[in-house]
Amino acid sequence: MPKPRSLYRSLAPLRHRDYRLFFTSYLISMLGDGVWLVALPWVAMELGGDSSELALVVGAEAVGLISCVLVGGVLADRFPRKRVIGWSFAASFAALGMLTVVHVVGDLMVWQLVGAAFVLGASAAISGPASDAFTPDLVPEEDLHSANALESTVRSLTMRMVGPALGGVLISLLDSMSVIVLNAVSFGVAALCVALIRPGTSAGSASEKEAEAESTEPVPYRQALSYLFGERWLWVLIVWSGVVLLLQSGPRQVLLPFLISDRLGGDARDYGLLIAVTGIAAVVASVILGARKPPKDYARWMLLAWTAGAAPLALMVFVPSFWLLLPMAAVYGFFSTVGNVYWSTLVQTVPSKVRGRVISIDWLGSLALVPLSAVIAGVGTGRAFMVTLFVLGGTLPVLLTLATLRWVDLGALRPPGEAVEKPEEPVPAQREPQIAAPPVS
Structure with missing residues (x-):
């Protein structure tokens, strides 16, 4: 079977169903994050916040990210990575959903925005290491390089270009809080995509069951x-x-x-x-x-x-x-x-x-x-x-x-993905014919 080349090589990881779901969740969540970058300062200003309060909101997200990143690594090794990623997305969805509810009631304040920003930073710190560690479980090693290149393309497009541009357009047409709602929906859809990944069907180096068995072992x-x-x-x-x-x-x-x-x-x-x-x-x-x-x-x-x-x-x-x-x-x-x-x-x-x-x-x-x-x-x-x-x-x-x-x-x-040459094992003489086992995906 010929190896993937050129454009087909770059899209080769998408052959695998579980990775397609994971990639879709990554794409949607990154797009929401790009929109969030634009919406956040406008929401703070609409609430009457000044530059110091905006800095407090941005700083809260950074604190959540830095303080929880090592916890994210432990969870990624201790529990099934699919669950860690899914629950992190769900936490971000819940935080932004609470902002929306409070805004509808009419009592939204800057300190609540600070709390939501901290949760988003902490969720990113927990889902990030788990996502990076999860990719090798979803694609074979020869597709790992292409998978990271594909994710890098999406990250550059969504976080630096499409996401901020879309956020600016939506804020001009609607309002900044509507963009926050859009980001909440993006996390909800991303969590759903992760939930649809089927255990035991991944195309990576180990099946989901094997990865789950390894991850639940108490490793110091x-x-x-x-x-x-x-x-x-x-x-x-x-x-x-x-x-x-x-x-x-x-x-x-x-x-x-x-x-x-x-x-x-x-x-x-x-x-x-x-x-x-x-x-x-x-x-x-x-x-x-x-x-x-x-x-x-x-x-x-x-x-x-x-x-x-x-x-x-x-x-x-x-x-x-x-x-x-x-x-x-x-x-x-x-x-x-x-x-x-x-x-x-x-x-x-x-x-x-x-x-x-x-x-x-x-x-x-x-x-x-x-x-x-x-x-x-x-x-x-x-x-x-x-x-x-x-x-x-x-x-x-x-x-x-x-x-x-x-x-x-x-x-x-x-x-x-580089092939390693191994010496061929000698074939035993007078071997009984056997029925070939089905290939393991």
């Missing part, structure tokens, strides 16, 4: 930590990504808008265009990755792609025109997406019993230092301070990559 947290620190490539790359996010998040999220406004004479539309270019480049990268076979030197290409995406930050602060930022944003969007897809696929090869906790530790390593990066970017003023942070943010990842390549043998890591 120290076993996950023992595995993590026993695999040098794993913990080194988690530390690498955390340090790079510390170096880059603040300049990109806090200082770049001021660079566009104060130094290059741009406005909010220019900043929006920059984000759109980043999103388009990310979509292009995801589509290309999904259509191509993974390279043999998988982990090394991943690290080099991340580095190529990080390096242009050092040049952004020196450009004389806003238009020169656009190709740099495209480079960042393209290569950072390549690295992220490779990493998502690679970390999903972790053994199932500890996969959820390892992924949650990776999430925590990525999330925990982002607020610190924003604080560092906000404490200084002046051109010299901005230049220093941009240059360090673009050059230090290159040095970290060179050190990592010398210390960790990334070439020894096998790309997911």
Whole structure:
């Protein structure tokens, strides 16, 4: 049977019924989240909130995300991942539904919005590691790379482009609370899709029953930590990504808008265009990755792609025109997406019993230092301070990559789905004929 190629290769994971349901739930929930990003500030303002109260709402979601992510990893390894994801979606549906009910009664206040935002952040922290750990249970290993590329395409389209645009249109036509209702419905439909996944029919490396049996065994947290620190490539790359996010998040999220406004004479539309270019480049990268076979030197290409995406930050602060930022944003969007897809696929090869906790530790390593990066970017003023942070943010990842390549043998890591040659077993002489068992899906 010929292997999938080009576009067919990128869509190959959708051959499997359970993954189609899971992918549909992912698509719908991501679209709702993109709409939520636009609706949230308008709801807060309609309730009479000022900038400090809006910051409190946004901060509550971030606190829920960071504080519950390790709990999400434990639940993903302790309970069936289908249930963890479904109940997380149901919790988000309930929180947004309560906001809607209170709004209809007419007593909605900012503190209630803060509580709902915390629940949404906590639900994302619990469903995220479980979702990442669940994908290998739904598709065979040779389709894992394409599945992550497909999910990356959806995430870029919904969170950066379609979702925010749809939210803006709906708010202009209806009102912001109606968009909140739409997001609640999206979580309800996503939970229903997950509930329709049939136990025991997954096409992954283990059946749902086997995965459930493994996940219910009491595995101590120290076993996950023992595995993590026993695999040098794993913990080194988690530390690498955390340090790079510390170096880059603040300049990109806090200082770049001021660079566009104060130094290059741009406005909010220019900043929006920059984000759109980043999103388009990310979509292009995801589509290309999904259509191509993974390279043999998988982990090394991943690290080099991340580095190529990080390096242009050092040049952004020196450009004389806003238009020169656009190709740099495209480079960042393209290569950072390549690295992220490779990493998502690679970390999903972790053994199932500890996969959820390892992924949650990776999430925590990525999330925990982002607020610190924003604080560092906000404490200084002046051109010299901005230049220093941009240059360090673009050059230090290159040095970290060179050190990592010398210390960790990334070439020894096998790309997911690569066939491993095994010696043929000798056929016993005078074997009784047997009826072939039906294939296991």
